Amino acid sequence: MANKRLIARLDIKGENLIKGIHLEGLRIIGSPNEFAKRYYMQGADELIYMDCVASLYGRNNLSDILKNATRDIFIPMTVGGGIRSIEDAAHLLRSGADKVAVNTAAIANPSLISEISRRFGSQCMVLSIEAKHHGNDHWEAYTDNGRESTGLDVVEWVKRGVELGAGEILLTSIDKEGTRKGFDVALIKAVTEAITVPVIASGGMGKPEDIIEVVQKSGADAVAMADILHYNRGTICDVRSIAFDSGIELRDYDCG
Amino acid sequence: MTVDEVVVVDYGMGNLLSVQRGLEHCGASVTVSADHKVILEASKVVLPGVGAFIDGMNELNRQGLTETLKEVANKGVPLLGICLGMQMLLEESEEFGNSKGLGLISGNVIAIPMTTISGEPQKIPHIGWNALVIPEEKNSWIGTLLKDIEPGEAGYFVHSYMASPSNLEHHIANCIYGGRTIPAVIGNKNVFGCQFHPEKSGEVGLKILRNFLAL
Numbered sequence: 001m002a003n004k005r006l007i008a009r010l011d012i013k014g015e016n017l018i019k020g021i022h023l024e025g026l027r028i029i030g031s032p033n034e035f036a037k038r039y040y041m042q043g044a045d046e047l048i049y050m051d052c053v054a055s056l057y058g059r060n061n062l063s064d065i066l067k068n069a070t071r072d073i074f075i076p077m078t079v080g081g082g083i084r085s086i087e088d089a090a091h092l093l094r095s096g097a098d099k100v101a102v103n104t105a106a107i108a109n110p111s112l113i114s115e116i117s118r119r120f121g122s123q124c125m126v127l128s129i130e131a132k133h134h135g136n137d138h139w140e141a142y143t144d145n146g147r148e149s150t151g152l153d154v155v156e157w158v159k160r161g162v163e164l165g166a167g168e169i170l171l172t173s174i175d176k177e178g179t180r181k182g183f184d185v186a187l188i189k190a191v192t193e194a195i196t197v198p199v200i201a202s203g204g205m206g207k208p209e210d211i212i213e214v215v216q217k218s219g220a221d222a223v224a225m226a227d228i229l230h231y232n233r234g235t236i237c238d239v240r241s242i243a244f245d246s247g248i249e250l251r252d253y254d255c256g
Numbered sequence: 257m258t259v260d261e262v263v264v265v266d267y268g269m270g271n272l273l274s275v276q277r278g279l280e281h282c283g284a285s286v287t288v289s290a291d292h293k294v295i296l297e298a299s300k301v302v303l304p305g306v307g308a309f310i311d312g313m314n315e316l317n318r319q320g321l322t323e324t325l326k327e328v329a330n331k332g333v334p335l336l337g338i339c340l341g342m343q344m345l346l347e348e349s350e351e352f353g354n355s356k357g358l359g360l361i362s363g364n365v366i367a368i369p370m371t372t373i374s375g376e377p378q379k380i381p382h383i384g385w386n387a388l389v390i391p392e393e394k395n396s397w398i399g400t401l402l403k404d405i406e407p408g409e410a411g412y413f414v415h416s417y418m419a420s421p422s423n424l425e426h427h428i429a430n431c432i433y434g435g436r437t438i439p440a441v442i443g444n445k446n447v448f449g450c451q452f453h454p455e456k457s458g459e460v461g462l463k464i465l466r467n468f469l470a471l
Binding site: 045067071093122 | 271274277278280281306307381384386387409410412453457459461462
């Protein structure tokens with residue numbers, strides 16, 4: 001069993017770290033790399049940088065932020081938002097990213113998943129999914145930061161994405177995102193049971209203890225945290241120590 | 257203190273920026289280059305790389321860098337291969353049929369088995385943080401690239417193939433995946449290899465880079 005990973009998620013608009021509720025109503029939190037550096041020092045296993053308005057404007061603006069991050073942050077970084085082509089992916093990977101997360105463009109053009117996976121390896125190709133509950137254990141995939149419905153069933157789409165070469169799934173619950181009410185365990189469980197690639201659970205972490213249920217009941221391989229960290233309701237050290245005490249296997253990191 | 261002139265070999269494969277920044281963070285002056293003359297004048301050489309073995313070797317051969325790197329090693333200049341760069345230090349790889357490596361460390365590169373030691377299917381590639389352990393035949397990391405690192409501290413791995421140096425003396429650190437031992441750091445005199453990414457392994461990785469720069 002691989003170690004569970006604790007991931008800090010940074011949603012970015014322009015030059016600012018922001019946070020919303022249900023992926024909307026965005027509030028400015030501060031400078032992305034100041035927060036990123038803090039999370040690195042707390043022992044984050046990875047970082048996710050998500051350009052929240054990129055799909056809307058048709059481009060990802062994170063390359064300068066990433067290049068700056070590589071000066072003093074030395075953990076894997078995933079970048080997402082507005083990635084439409086191999087060239088977009090290559091540009092972000094050259095800027096210091098290790099993986100790219102694709103949602104909107106993958107739904108519009110699923111072969112992009114195969115192209116990125118073939119060119120850079122499946123470990124590089126993260127399929128990002130924004131899921132909204134549509135009743136009776138059914139979730140629908142959304143694009144453009146939870147604004148556009150696609151009609152795609154999340155579990156079916158995830159299976160197809162993995163067949164096409166996605167090496168990892170970033171699964172965000174729009175219903176739970178920013179609510180601090182805990183993860184959508186049923187959603188995450190439905191996805192982890194359908195595929196074998198790692199799943200990052202995102203959306204709803206309100207307190208450090210929330211990690212226990214999502215890992216133990218849904219089989220998530222990694223947990224993405226935003227709000228809880230940005231508003232300092234818990235540090236990555238707190239989460240690591242609570243998870244460790246519950247018998248969850250994690251990287252041995254000395255929080256000092 | 258003199259500043260190390262480190263050359264990161266740019267043969268078109270790998271996250272060069274992160275490697276460069278990691279070394280700079282540790283105090284090195286870094287040049288990213290594929291120029292033979294620049295590489296041969298370096299006080300330290302780093303060979304990064306992500307991708308398939310045969311593609312990497314084809315690129316090194318095409319750019320005439322194979323002989324340059326052998327010359328670097330023979331001159332006694334410290335050389336560090338990272339991930340694919342480590343695997344290419346060996347004699348040959350079975351990835352996509354047998355292909356020849358640089359042969360600076362004896363042994364070959366083999367696929368990580370698809371099943372664990374107890375026969376369960378396991379995820380390939382091996383991705384993520386994994387603990388570094390001291391090989392059975394060694395008793396400490398004193399005087400090695402892992403000086404000041406505690407056994408159990410972790411590095412960040414992403415790979416489907418593993419190096420298998422034939423001389424146990426060349427195994428410096430291992431990790432355990434699916435119950436099997438995978439070489440994580442190897443070394444033969446001035447030639448070293450690191451299977452995980454020190455530039456992505458937090459303070460543990462930076463310690464390794466600093467130890468390399470201090471050689």
